Amino acid sequence: MAHSVREQILIALRQRTWYSGQELAETLNISRTAIWKHIQTLKEEGYQIISNKKQGYQLVDEGDLLTPIAIEQWLTTARLGRHILHFEELDTTQRIAHEQAQQQAQEGTLVVCDHQTNGRGQLGRTWHEAKNEGIAMSLLVRPDVPMHQAGQLTLVAGIALAQSLRTFDVPVTIKWPNDILINGRKVAGILTEMQTEADRISSVIIGIGINVHHEQFPEGIEDRATSLVRESGRTFRRAEVVATFLNRFERLYTQWLELGFGSFVSEWETLADRLHERVTLRTRQMTASGTLLGIDETGTIRIETETGETRFHSAELIYWEKE
Numbered sequence: 001m002a003h004s005v006r007e008q009i010l011i012a013l014r015q016r017t018w019y020s021g022q023e024l025a026e027t028l029n030i031s032r033t034a035i036w037k038h039i040q041t042l043k044e045e046g047y048q049i050i051s052n053k054k055q056g057y058q059l060v061d062e063g064d065l066l067t068p069i070a071i072e073q074w075l076t077t078a079r080l081g082r083h084i085l086h087f088e089e090l091d092t093t094q095r096i097a098h099e100q101a102q103q104q105a106q107e108g109t110l111v112v113c114d115h116q117t118n119g120r121g122q123l124g125r126t127w128h129e130a131k132n133e134g135i136a137m138s139l140l141v142r143p144d145v146p147m148h149q150a151g152q153l154t155l156v157a158g159i160a161l162a163q164s165l166r167t168f169d170v171p172v173t174i175k176w177p178n179d180i181l182i183n184g185r186k187v188a189g190i191l192t193e194m195q196t197e198a199d200r201i202s203s204v205i206i207g208i209g210i211n212v213h214h215e216q217f218p219e220g221i222e223d224r225a226t227s228l229v230r231e232s233g234r235t236f237r238r239a240e241v242v243a244t245f246l247n248r249f250e251r252l253y254t255q256w257l258e259l260g261f262g263s264f265v266s267e268w269e270t271l272a273d274r275l276h277e278r279v280t281l282r283t284r285q286m287t288a289s290g291t292l293l294g295i296d297e298t299g300t301i302r303i304e305t306e307t308g309e310t311r312f313h314s315a316e317l318i319y320w321e322k323e
Contacts, residue, residue, distance in 0.1 A: 074243030
């Protein structure tokens with residue numbers, strides 16, 4: 001990932017407590033005046049940098065930015081997140097990611113924004129987002145697998161996201177197939193969309209929304225939505241959350257490509273919400289209730305009803321009224 005001059009200054013300031021303007025100018029082969037101007041721009045972007053005539057510049061705090069350079073510092077991936085498009089505001093990151101896919105963008109391209117105005121969830125629902133309080137991102141992958149397996153990426157991404165959030169000591173669980181919960185309330189959602197050419201997958205766009213700093217939610221969802229901050233009482237750097245997910249998902253994505261989804265069944269069930277409890281499930285044709293047994297090697301949900309075990313490939317677990 002190529003870095004701008006401003007990003008190179010930021011990287012240098014991360015490495016030492018103090019860095020003189022002269023040293024920065026010599027390292028980057030630009031004038032001290034140019035260094036000063038770039039420092040001012042970084043301050044305007046939200047970086048807290050102090051200066052001292054004798055010692056130079058010191059990076060005190062990087063704030064809570066979702067810029068590529070902010071995310072990159074936490075990345076350990078080989079492919080995913082190595083090309084990041086950041087926007088302050090978008091209607092939806094999914095639209096940009098689809099455009100990137102059609103323009104043959106590299107696998108692992110990530111689209112992130114600070115404020116998503118028209119985010120979409122499963123079944124066409126609206127994803128509510130507040131400026132600078134959450135994470136809205138879409139990841140482009142190009143798996144060489146049969147088309148009927150593409151939906152499994154929703155479950156793989158769910159496992160990766162849940163495991164990632166648990167590293168921050170947040171007790172999340174997975175509501176099949178695409179929601180992440182904390183204490184029964186939704187903190188994140190996943191929307192997977194596929195582009196095809198003839199009879200093969202061209203790309204899969206994995207859209208993820210995470211409630212991070214939210215303290216309040218719109219009327220109608222306040223009883224079923226929550227945020228990382230509300231549930232944990234601690235602070236989060238959104239860039240670190242994004243990178244932690246990408247690091248984990250790259251490993252699981254590689255495992256899925258090599259071994260298939262069957263290798264994830266036990267991991268998913270360890271994270272599953274209401275496993276072995278009574279649940280209600282709805283399809284387009286019917287509503288069924290029974291005990292949640294888990295999933296099978298294809299990601300299909302297994303329910304024990306009065307008539308025996310039943311499996312559903314496409315359905316929705318009903319947790320809340322008016323859902």
